[in-house]
Amino acid sequence: MVLLRPILSWDHHGEKINRGGHYDGSQNHVIGEDDDMYDAFEILRDIGEQYKFNNVEEEPNKEAANFYKLVNDAFIPLYPNCEEHSKLSFVTKLLHFKNMYGCSQKGLDELLKLIGSVLPSPHTLPETYQNVKNKVRGLHLKYEKIDACENDCMLFYKEDADQDKLVSDICGADRYKVQKNPKKARVAKKVLRYFPLTPRLQRLFMSKHTTEYMRWHKTRNVIEGQISHPADGDEWKQFDRRFPSFENESQNVRLGLATDGFQPFHDKHSRGYSVWPIFIVVYNLPPSMCMKDQFIIMPLIIPENRDPTKDLNVYLRPLIDELKILWNTGVTTFDKSLHSNFVMKATLLWTISDFPAYGMLSGWSTYGRMSCPICLGDVRGFQLKHGGKVSYYGTSRVFLEPNDPLRKNNKYGSRETRSVKTRYSGTAVKNYCKCIKFYPHGKIKWRKPEDFGVTHNWTHMSMFWELPYWETLQLRHYLDVMYIENNVFDNIFHTILDNDKTKDKEKSRKDCEHLKIRNELWIHPDGTIPQAPYALTRDKVDKLCKWVKELELPDGCSSNIAHCCKEDKRTLKGMKSHDCHVFLQKLIPIMVPDLLPKSIGDAIIELCNFFKDLCSTSLRRHDLEKMEKDMVKILCKLELIVTPGFFDLMEHLPIHLAMECMLGGPVQYRWMYVFERYLHKVKLTVKNKACVEGSMAERYIEEELTNFCSLYFESDVATLHNRLQRNDVPQ
Incomplete structure (x- = not known):
């Protein structure tokens, strides 16, 4: 030839x-x-x-x-x-x-x-x-199209992939759209795009520009007592002790999985449609590579007319099957730097998502009185009589030491004798889930399991339990610091400004009277509402707005926050997640001393400093242990200052964040900022509105190819791998 x-x-x-x-x-x-x-x-x-x-x-x-x-x-x-x-x-x-x-x-x-x-x-x-x-x-690395039931109850996959299978086995819905011309090819109502993970991991070893970095986690410099990478966390170390054969091979791959949904259309009539990409992060790579767009793998593009809820489980099936192969048998891969073949194995360490998606991945509902997925019902909120919402007021004291005097303080309305210190093991959680009768997936006949909301909050058995090692992990699913920090900032800032989003409304004052706490905030007999000491007067709000308008921050620190300041309405609107991050950690500690009483200002500043320390790129275990105890004390102080309506679940979750850093390392490797930016990039690739997922898939494999090829371009060609940072000057 x-x-x-x-x-x-x-x-x-x-x-x-x-x-x-x-x-x-x-x-x-x-x-x-x-x-x-x-x-x-x-x-x-x-x-x-x-x-x-x-x-x-x-x-x-x-x-x-x-x-x-x-x-x-x-x-x-x-x-x-x-x-x-x-x-x-x-x-x-x-x-x-x-x-x-x-x-x-x-x-x-x-x-x-x-x-x-x-x-x-x-x-x-x-x-x-x-x-x-x-x-x-x-x-090109190929991708597969897998037909799915329009009701999300099953995939036409493996033994069900036969094109002659016309209806779903579970709900009986038709697989294909109705065609006027029977001679035309049949078109499925819903299609999952699946990008096999194995060849994409193999390509990282086959290129001489990336293969050496796949062993970086093993050859890096380690400082004793310092946590600067997930490999320094207890989860990684405990996994190595449980599976020494996996740990001995430096080329084995450690992965993280992330997901979030977005609406591809700007049309208000199409806002119900969403797309849920799944992302894979390779933690073998150094920090300068593993969280960059060009090294993030997108194995699944899930179509949805609305939030997938527990049916996200159905679409994870191909990826879970591949992860089981990568763990059990591995795949033969060529290592370019060593010029030899080896059997590559891989493990999934944890998932990353915002809090609503946390419930979809873990199976524990993040709504209701038992919505904390760490406490698993040991710490429960209660419904406020007048506010109607679930409050976690007073629950912080269960994490105090047994002899702490705050447990007996009558200002909280009651004494606290309970203690909660444990995180449930994966084996205990899995065994508990096996005892629950879950109903089939799908949106036709969705039913809650028995005793849901009474003894448990489980909605489904997560697909990840099929992984042989999943029950040995302590973390499994991460709480997103970005999402929690954003909500904590909103609650604090709007309550201080006393605007429409404040947590201190008339119903909150009635709840104080009902719980017999904070009598200085009770509504007077004549109907007047007393001014709260933590709420700013109009003159102070005007002073704050003027300060924000004149604020000049370093280039690239945040967006122009001055544009978010609405002086006529005395509030700030339109701030992005990163703006809230900067405002909470940098600006609130500056403004609070001049605007609020010292006792209130100190408690708020301590909360801001907690998040600032938590987001450090380098941590120490003894500091994290102290931060975990300090966070409980901070919340106990705030419970004596603010109304019970302030303490929703987002004010409870920070108690668990320091422990997650001890287990998994710095938050920069597992927060959603990276994936939110990537989702914006993916959204811009949607050019064909009639086939959103197909447009994304074609653009993804093309970008995947060009990112790989650009590793070999001459140094004078601008690529994603060598482009200058925001303020760098070319030599």
Whole structure:
């Protein structure tokens, strides 16, 4: 075959190449008159380890044939006597340009015409964007389309994947849309896009630019007593002790899973539709890589007409099956740096999500009186008589030491004798879930399990329990610091400003009287409401708004908070999560001493400093132990200051955050800021409104390819891997 001629002279491991240049064994590519031409050839060398090129006797399969064609293109110059670019190298750079700078398909078509008109004939430049995609098809990592029931009760997957299976086994709903023309291909009502995880992990080992970093977690410098990476946390260390064979192989992969939903349409009539991507983080990589967009893997794109709730479980099935294979048997993978094959295994350490999605992943409902997923019903809120909402007022004292005098303080309305100190083990939680009768998935006949909201808050058995090691983990699901911090800031700030979002309303004062606490805040017999000491007067609010308007923060610290200040309404609106993060940790401790009494201001400042210390990139265990105890005392102080309506679940959860840092390491590796920014980027890739998930999937595999190829570009080509930071100056 003509197709295989260049390949037959290319040894599998690259020992010899005969193409007019000379081979440099240290760089693993051909050196000709201009070295820039062969960046594409080097890409093929790293990926080509999975194909056998010597002694080819049979016809190659479709995937291998596409790859062999790329090898030919790596030898073909862009135009006669061109020494700077090959056909393949120029095409990959064009695709990188398109994705790096957001060029549209039509714009790239026009650019191809313009470049083609100035190139000498005959040239090999493709004429359209579609032709460019066809040229690099052999480099793409594939994805699968799996039909799903429109009621989210099952996937048409594995034994149910037969196209002749027309209805769901559970709800009886039709699998396909009604077609007017029976000759046309049948179209499923709902389709899950699945991007296999294994080949994407293998590619990290097959490239010489990333393979050494996959062992960074094992070779990094460790400072005794310092927690600066998840590997320093107790969860990672305990896992290594339980599974020493996994720990002994430095190439085994540690993963984290994250998810969140977004609405792809701006049209108010389509706001019910949402898309839920699943993300995978590779914790083997160093901090400068593992949380960056180009190294985050998106294995699933889940379509939903509304929040998936417990039915998210159904769509995780392909990923869970693959994770079980990666744990039980592993897959043979080639390590480029060691030039040898090894059996790669992987483990999922935890999930990352905001609090509503926490309930979907864990199976524990995050609503109601037992909504805390850490306490699991040991600490319960109560419903306020007048406010009507669940309050966790007074529950902080159960975490105090047994002999602490605050337990007997009558200002709380009662004495506290209970103690809660334990986190339930995974084995205990799994065994408890097995005793509950859960109903099938789907939105047709959704029913709560027996005793739901009375003895437990479990809605479903999480799919993650099928992983053999999941019950040995202590964390399993992380509380998102970003989400909690944002809600804590809103409660504090709006209560201080005494605006429409305040937690101190007339019903809150009636609840104080009902609970016989804070009698200075009770409503007077004539109906007047006394001024709370923690609420600012109008003059002080005006003073605060003026200060915010004149505030100048360092570049990149936050958005322009001055634009969020509405002086006429005496409030701040439109602040993003990161603005709340900056305001809580940096600005509230500055403004509070001048506006509030010292006792109140000190308690608020201590709360702000807790989050500031918690978000440090380097932590120490003894500091975290002290912070855990201090957080309980801070909440106890606030319970003597603010009304019970202030203490919703978000004011209870900070008690558990210091322990999660001891188990899992710094919050920067597991908060949602990274994934919220990535979701914004994904949302911008939706160009075809008629097929949202398909548009996202095609753009993702294209960006995945260009990010990989850009590792091999010359240093003077701007890529995501070498672009300057916000305030850096080019040399």
